[in-house]
Amino acid sequence: MTSPDNHNKRKAHRVMEFAELIKTPRVDGVVLHRPFMPTVEGTLCLTGHHLILSSRQDNTEELWLLHSNIDSTEKRFVGSLGSIIVKCKDLRVIQLDIPGMEECLNVSSSIEALSTLDSPPLMYPFFYRPMFEVIEDGWKSFLPQNAFKDLESMTDEWRLSEVNKDFTVCPTYPPLVAVPKDIDDDTLRKVATFRHSGRFPVLSYYHKKNGMVMMRAGQPLTGTNGRRCKEDEKLINATLRPGKRGYIIDTRTINIAQQAKARGGGFESEANYPQWRRIHKTIERANVLQEGLIKLVEACNDQSHSMDRWLSKLEASSWQTHVKEILTTACLAAQCIDREGASVLVHGTEGTDSTLQVTSLAQIILDPACRTIRGFQALVEREWLQAGHPFQQRCAQSAYSNNKSRQEAPVFLLFLDCVWQILRQFPCSFEFSESFLVLLFEHAYASQFGSFLGNSAAERAKLSLPEKTVSLWSWVNRPQELERLTYPLYEANSLVIWPSVAPQSLLLWEGVFLRWNRSPKCLDEAYEEMVHIIEYNKELQNKVNTLRRQLAQLETEDPLLQTP
């Protein structure tokens, strides 16, 4: 433990580091251009984490932009007037006109340096102190042991294993995982050596209706000479009912799975897993998805006014194809469980990307609880954060980055897009509205909260995130925020919801991709109007109830008043 004194010293040191990067902390007379908003002239200030533009007038909104939200910048000069075009990870593009060439160059190099700092302890969540009262600590809202209690109430066939309590068996798994009751920790350790990154099969979802389960894992390391692992076979067979077959959904094509053997990976052969039927799907790899995102956003910002060009660019981005493939695979997994009454194991290569897309979407289809605000948080916590999706690597850059992408990929954004497609098809079955999905997208890429920092539970523990940062869920789970995210027409729907995955049914997610290309005014007004109606409705309902009570009272007091 570091003493508070030490901590403050270190912090002071860090502030020094930021100061070095900021050559010009303040410029006056800067003009800000934002899409569909009036231009603002004011003073630009750079701090360690924010770019701030303030007009010092009460009625104009200030700009507070997190440096970590900046994806790329461009500068242009006309005479001594410089312009910096700032492209954000949330896909917004703004422009700052800065008088003075030197100031402009200084500001631009500071922004570049500050927006690309990638050491987590330097990030804003470690400096952010909440301005709101934390009612419920989000870091404690969705602990695996609590989730397991729900499972225990439904079945006794599973146990919570602590085999990974110090992250040595699988660095990307949480300390606690649910595994078949009959499989002991020694077996798990052996299985872990047979699966990519130690990701042995664990429980992802238990289908209460028929007791079938969905598991996820990394690929088996069979290699070219067809290695096998009896313990692995035993583990997954332990989830099958006598005489029943299960399905393995491999998110890669058979060709890619074959090629993986040469690099030590592979798939479950029919010979060694006779009780399992393997199905291969085609969810693209991370770098292809990233390219798709870049192309899509480029198309959305195209100002050429040509319908043909727009449609062919949209097609060329393949984004909608990715959405369709992911949704189709999730439907397949859900179908195997709900309709075929079979258990399912899902994996691709590492089991940290497409695997999680499939398992989490299948749960939204199957499990009504995941369609509530809290349930969806639990799902993101369980299937993405705890399950080890490398958020920091994947969300380091978004669609405007010029860097050759390495680890970046919009895997989580695609998941949110797929959820949006289902939500759009079944608007009343979700407790939350689109704005919750947009919020998650924003915070995954840049946030004052610590939730999406780090790449795994192990990294988050090492960074002491729960102690040093605020959880996004602490912010979201306050009454005023919940109210904003709730969909007013929600009606709990206990059924499985099967989305249509025909290409004609899938739409471009305007709320994210065309968000800055349209005026927010009308949409905001419509939303306010809706909220107004609902509030007025409540008020009137209360009035009706009061009047009814009064009437009832009068009737009992004076029987003569009772009209026949």
Add this chain to the structure above:
Amino acid sequence: MEFSEHIKTANVEDVVLRQPLHPSSRGTLCITGHHLLFSVREEEGGSSRQVLLLLRNIDATEKRIAGSSGTITIKCKDVQVLQLDIPGMEQCLNIARSIETLSGLDCVSDMYPFFYRPPDLSLQDQWGLSSPERHYSQMKELHDRWRLSTVNRGYSVCPTYPPAVIVPKEITDDMLLKVAKFRQGGRFPVLCYYHRKNGMVIMRSSQPLTGANRKRCREDELLLQVVIDDSDKGYIIDTRSRQQAQQARMMGGGFESKSCYSGWKRLHKQMERGKALQESLIKLVEACGDGSHNMDRWLSKLENSKWLSHVQTALSTAGLLAECVERDGHSVLVHGSEGTDSTLLISTLAQLIMDPSCRTLEGFLTLLEREWVQAGHPFQQRCAHSAFSHARLQQESPLFLLLLDSVWQLWHQFPLALGFSEALLLRLATEAYASDYGTFLCNSDQERCSLEVKEKTHCLFQALLRPKEREPYSNPLYEHTELAIWPSVHPQSLQLWRGFFLRWTLQTRHLEEAQEEIRNMVNEWGKLVLT
């Protein structure tokens, strides 16, 4: 009854009907002169179901015979596809032949509107919502400078105009006779919209018949001159490209030259029409029905159909027109060639953009009546066939559907500004192709008059406005706004009209349910306010 000779088999038992959004069901099929009637026999506890389809709604049929039974696939003009499994080869062939013949009959006075007699409507009722006379008398501001001319009574001057039209006061009927000779089909410039805010107007006409040797018509020039009288200039929006307008001269048509119409600035906007538009619709519907589940293929077929490009052009040309009137403060004359298709499309859309009184349910129907039915859009020719027909294309072209799609885009972008619902647009899209009512029969007022359509059929617009009918067609969220509603015409802003083109798929159903829920909420709210 002459229909009976086309019906060899009127009744078949044990027919299986497969229809989108419904489980397949077994029942009795009847063919009558105008309808295909399918009814499910009442089962124990189960509810009976009837499907009544106007034969006129059938665009194409396909039959397949396998063994002793056959299957008829029925493709409707409202893009629904049904399938009937009929036992007995002969019966199947008879039914198919009857459907084909009866759905293809094109004698107007034999059509169903002349037989449709609902108990709650009377033929004595006034036919139509308004008339040119009433339109004129309602707009007092006009009366200083414009008059109602009855030069066309008896339809002798322009067969496709109504008997009364609004023209500049200074232009006499004799002059109009001369102008009519100078415009294709006699469609001389008439007033279609008066912008109260600044007194500017929209007029429409057909192309001037200048021909290769640049004929002029002093009266035509004078007519246009008096319209812009004291202001500096006016605009002519020609819905053809400059090149197309040049070529039209070879065939006797033409455009207003700068030298003869000095106060007028000509703008050319190329709008697709005729066959090309019909082919676009066919391609789009084909793409929508493609079950191949391939995203790239769907997007490239959608692009290939060019339908959304046509929607974009329609809205952007209408936007240009409205901009000339509302923002620049100039009067505008619109025409293409005949002045009965794209001309009406953009004058209608521009009025919706600018004029709040067109955006109510009554206002919109009155606008359609004035700008499409009375203004002489040839509905019968344009809507004879829809997207499935194998017949050789003649005059078919989905201009009215393109209008409804463009209106839907407005509705989609301004969900509170229009007083009518998507259901109205869908109903109109169906009725234009096959209807119980006489509103969309014939090609002009003259034809309707000679067939006594107004005496012998009922009017759709009036039927829609009856108290018990109108609710689903009004927008529960409507709020009147005086402002112009400027649509975004960025390709990214325009969407496929799923409500129509994917109407028979499951997901549209859920959207309908959501709409229904909104309606219920607003109704509940209204009740609470009353108590």
